Amino acid sequence: MKIFAETKYEGADDMAVTLVRATILYIIVIFLIRLMGKRQIGELQPSELVITMLVSEIASIPMQDNSIPILNSVVALFVLVAFEIISSVLSLKSHKIRSYIQGHPVIVIRNGIIDYKALKKLRMTVNDLVSALRQKDVFDFSQISYAIFETNGKISVLLKSEFRNSTAADVNSYPKDKGMQFAVICDGEIIEDVVRDSGYDLSAVKKLALTNRIPIEKILIMSVDSDGVAYIARKDDNG
């Protein structure tokens, strides 16, 4: 019975160690990911994708096995993320370094003609190209003026002018540009960062809310543009 009790205690202790280690690693990983900057998975450069995967892999090892020193992983994580930041800063400063680390976009269709050499250089088949174009909703090759493989592996397509969507400018119409809408009040709370970005000040936002005769705490969302309130919804409008 005593042995059972001791084993149980040790098990609980081990769990507590895992809990603390997981917490420490979570804080470190979040800090490092924030330091690396914001990018969505689909927009990552190959090197960034590899670093992100490595970070998660290295962080998971000491979490799974309590006998592995956490410091080993921490050192590896620090070094990887530091080099990633340094290389991204150097990429910003120098075009040469950028093209060496990230590569450069490759034109695979030029004036409607497939550049087979460029495809071979990318080690891509025509099938891969067709598939990438289909994913961009382009099914007719004859409509394409240019197709470019970007450094993050995505394809950009420029259609011939006669196949592009027409815009207001095509019909000589220039509607007034109200700029972007900023959601300055969300869930009854004024979001100060957004207010700053919107170009309004706090008192102006409060005044805008008052003119609509809705107390701020009752507003679900209020967005503003250069003309003033663009959209407002009460919390109770949605039941």
Place this chain on the structure above:
Amino acid sequence: MKRLAAAFVLIAAAVAITVCTGYFFNREMDFFEKSLSRLVDISAVSTDEALLDEAKRLERRWSEASGLLRSVVLHEGIDELGRSVSSLPRLIEYSGREEMITECIEAINLIKNLKSCEKLSLENVL
């Protein structure tokens, strides 16, 4: 620029952790190597009580340092060394000096092996 500074801080932190853990490991290993050699040297002239005191002192020091050693070095040799150091008082009391000396020499060799395993060398890097 802030990011670049943060990157250098991360590298400095990584280097500092590496240097500190390396220093701690080397200091402890040197201490145990010297203490075990001393135990072998004095075994010819000391009384059983003096030897036992020395071995117990070593065991206590090991129990103080082993936790941190395990947290900085991932090597089975650390546990083996712990078993060797902990067995010394028992060997002196029940087995005899010859066995104790053999255990000490094995532990010294293990320390040398551990030191070479943890050394920054081309072999270890590769």
